[in-house]
Amino acid sequence: MASTNAKRRWWADRRCDTTGLASISFLSRGEPDTVAKVLVQPEVVEIWEAVETVLRNTEYGEADVVGSIRHCPFGIGGKRCEPSGKNCSLHNYCLALDIDPWGAGNPHFKRPWPMWSWSKVKFTKAQVRAVEAIRMLDKSKPLRWLGWAIGDTMHWEIDIPPASAMSGVDWSTVEGFAPPPETLHMAYADTLNLNDWVSTLRPEDIDQLFALRVHSPASGAAHWKGLLAAHPNAADADAWENFRRTTSARIGFWQPEGESGPASQPSSYQITGDITPT
Numbered sequence: 001m002a003s004t005n006a007k008r009r010w011w012a013d014r015r016c017d018t019t020g021l022a023s024i025s026f027l028s029r030g031e032p033d034t035v036a037k038v039l040v041q042p043e044v045v046e047i048w049e050a051v052e053t054v055l056r057n058t059e060y061g062e063a064d065v066v067g068s069i070r071h072c073p074f075g076i077g078g079k080r081c082e083p084s085g086k087n088c089s090l091h092n093y094c095l096a097l098d099i100d101p102w103g104a105g106n107p108h109f110k111r112p113w114p115m116w117s118w119s120k121v122k123f124t125k126a127q128v129r130a131v132e133a134i135r136m137l138d139k140s141k142p143l144r145w146l147g148w149a150i151g152d153t154m155h156w157e158i159d160i161p162p163a164s165a166m167s168g169v170d171w172s173t174v175e176g177f178a179p180p181p182e183t184l185h186m187a188y189a190d191t192l193n194l195n196d197w198v199s200t201l202r203p204e205d206i207d208q209l210f211a212l213r214v215h216s217p218a219s220g221a222a223h224w225k226g227l228l229a230a231h232p233n234a235a236d237a238d239a240w241e242n243f244r245r246t247t248s249a250r251i252g253f254w255q256p257e258g259e260s261g262p263a264s265q266p267s268s269y270q271i272t273g274d275i276t277p278t
């Protein structure tokens with residue numbers, strides 16, 4: 001768990017900066033509701049997608065209200081959010097969501113656990129634990145819940161620096177994430193750096209692809225790993241090049257031309273395995 005000051009330092013250049021924010025849909029709030037947008041830093045969009053996946057899977061239901069931004073100069077408790085970060089809420093950085101605040105079910109009790117009751121909170125303990133179980137691919141824990149510390153049970157905040165956020169969500173830690181067969185979650189594809197196979201593909205990546213049931217009908221995981229073992233990081237090896245070109249071609253086909261939409265759009269993807277080992 002990071003200190004609030006550490007987070008203010010990590011994300012200092014985003015303080016009070018509302019340019020470049022991503023507008024997301026979260027438990028049916030935000031888009032296409034143009035009145036109350038849910039605005040977050042673009043690096044953490046995938047993390048909130050993971051939170052939404054967990055909450056849907058654990059039957060949280062739709063949200064009535066989701067608060068994200070706090071407009072400067074107003075910081076914590078209406079105090080001035082200073083350039084040093086003093087008195088600044090993580091909402092001033094668009095790194096926190098208030099999920100169903102106040103009357104909607106997740107009040108701010110202003111006193112730490114256990115001085116309040118789960119019966120007065122829309123979140124269940126199991127839901128909180130499931131969100132807390134989410135990890136990034138660099139093993140960091142991306143979220144902190146303030147219900148434990150100060151009874152702010154509506155408040156979830158990003159607890160990691162930009163570089164960790166950019167490592168991508170480890171979707172195997174996201175309860176309820178189940179891509180349909182033969183379908184690769186685009187966000188997952190990004191985390192695997194599918195467009196940069198030569199420098200990044202590892203045997204465990206192949207395991208992940210097979211776990212997602214992105215597979216070749218013609219060959220199994222052992223076949224792909226065999227190529228890796230024969231040509232570790234050998235970008236100029238014929239078999240490796242062949243493998244890379246084949247997968248890249250499929251990826252090119254799989255990513256619709258000119259599409260740069262949100263990473264949450266699932267797209268069909270398949271490694272056909274029509275390579276020619278040399």
Ligand SMILES: [Zn+2]
Pocket residue numbers: 091096097098154155156
């Ligand atoms: Zn909050």
